[in-house]
Amino acid sequence: MSAASPQGRLRAATLQAHRERIGRVAQHLREQLDEPIDSAAVTKLAGLSLRQLERIFDRTVGESPVAYVRRLRLERAAARLRTSGATILTIAIEAGFESHEAFTRAFRKRFGETPTAYRSLAKASFQPRARMQLWRHIANGLRRHIEL
Numbered sequence: 001m002s003a004a005s006p007q008g009r010l011r012a013a014t015l016q017a018h019r020e021r022i023g024r025v026a027q028h029l030r031e032q033l034d035e036p037i038d039s040a041a042v043t044k045l046a047g048l049s050l051r052q053l054e055r056i057f058d059r060t061v062g063e064s065p066v067a068y069v070r071r072l073r074l075e076r077a078a079a080r081l082r083t084s085g086a087t088i089l090t091i092a093i094e095a096g097f098e099s100h101e102a103f104t105r106a107f108r109k110r111f112g113e114t115p116t117a118y119r120s121l122a123k124a125s126f127q128p129r130a131r132m133q134l135w136r137h138i139a140n141g142l143r144r145h146i147e148l
Contacts, residue, residue: 026068077094
């Protein structure tokens with residue numbers, strides 16, 4: 001099937017429509033990061049059933065909408081750990097976790113370190129010797145994420 005055939009053009013048009021829908025959904029999820037995911041609003045925005053949305057979102061973005069929101073919340077929490085003196089519990093609750101323990105498990109799974117260790121590494125990153133350790137840590141986390 002060539003791209004010039006009617007079927008090829010239809011497929012390309014469908015893929016483009018999916019990308020646009022998923023882009024709108026991803027933008028909505030980023031804007032509503034502090035709120036629980038409203039499945040009805042998201043499916044209405046996408047014009048798809050929940051199952052279709054999850055399948056197409058996963059195919060397009062590489063993770064489910066729930067995993068996408070969780071990752072963004074954890075990344076924002078990691079930035080807060082580096083830049084603020086807020087307690088880990090406060091950051092965990094801001095990230096949508098109900099307990100310090102659940103946050104720590106999710107954080108360790110995502111970044112390979114506990115929030116406390118991550119915060120210590122971030123503080124040490126301003127010292128030249130510790131900078132290399134931080135970059136190794138980041139590279140190992142990326143490698144771990146890519147291999148999954």
